[in-house]
Amino acid sequence: xxxxxxxxxxxxxxxxxxxxxxxxxxxxxxxxxxxxxxxxxxxxxxxxxxxxxxxxxxxxxxxxxxxxxxxxxxxxxxxxxxxxxxxxxxxxxxxxxxxxxxxxxxxxxxxxxxxxxxxxxxxxxxxxxxxxxxxxxxxxxxxxxxxxxxxxxxxx
Numbered sequence: 001x002x003x004x005x006x007x008x009x010x011x012x013x014x015x016x017x018x019x020x021x022x023x024x025x026x027x028x029x030x031x032x033x034x035x036x037x038x039x040x041x042x043x044x045x046x047x048x049x050x051x052x053x054x055x056x057x058x059x060x061x062x063x064x065x066x067x068x069x070x071x072x073x074x075x076x077x078x079x080x081x082x083x084x085x086x087x088x089x090x091x092x093x094x095x096x097x098x099x100x101x102x103x104x105x106x107x108x109x110x111x112x113x114x115x116x117x118x119x120x121x122x123x124x125x126x127x128x129x130x131x132x133x134x135x136x137x138x139x140x141x142x143x144x145x146x147x148x149x150x151x152x153x154x155x156x
Contacts, residue, residue, distance in 0.1 A: 007070035014066060015150075017059035019143060024051050025136050033129060038117040045110040052106060057098050064091040067150075076153075087149050094142040102135030 025048055032044040067087065076084045109128035116122035 004070065004073045007066050007073055011063065011066040011070050014059045014063040015147075017055050018063055021051050021055035021059060022136065022140055022143065024048075025056070026140075029129070029133060029136065032113075038113055038122075041113045042110070042117050045106065045113050049106055049110055052098075052103060057095075057103065060091075060094060060098060064088070064095070067091070083149065083154050087146065090142055090146050090149070094139055094146070097135055097138045097142065102132055102139060105129075105132040105135060 028044045028048050028051075032041045032048070035041060035044075068084075071084050071087070078084055078088070105128050109125055109132060112122040112125040112128060116125070
């Protein structure tokens with residue numbers, strides 16, 4: 001089996017894994033917002049937090065690594081091909097959104113839910129969930145853009 005096929009397999013595997021984490025996040029996030037039971041919210045946010053860190057961020061990192069390995073094997077060069085620079089810029093932007101918008105907002109919302117479950121107040125919960133939803137929507141749009149660029153490659 002040529003190395004190209006291995007890189008492509010791993011690239012596609014982590015692409016599906018990342019998209020799966022986005023879908024899981026969307027549905028569990030909807031469920032967490034729909035219930036008023038703080039125990040259920042904590043459980044759903046714990047699931048979101050775990051899946052966003054491992055299947056989300058981990059897959060996104062490996063998606064870019066194996067995508068770059070594959071692109072080199074396909075003959076693309078960062079110095080001469082605009083396509084690969086666009087792909088990497090969008091990938092880095094997705095990493096930044098995940099690391100500085102989605103994960104921090106989710107972690108803080110999770111802490112707010114745990115405080116409320118213990119009998120405290122959760123004044124920032126709704127604001128944090130809106131911020132997390134915005135990050136998740138941006139990640140979905142960035143993935144769609146990356147998917148389009150994966151399918152429609154061009155040479156400079």
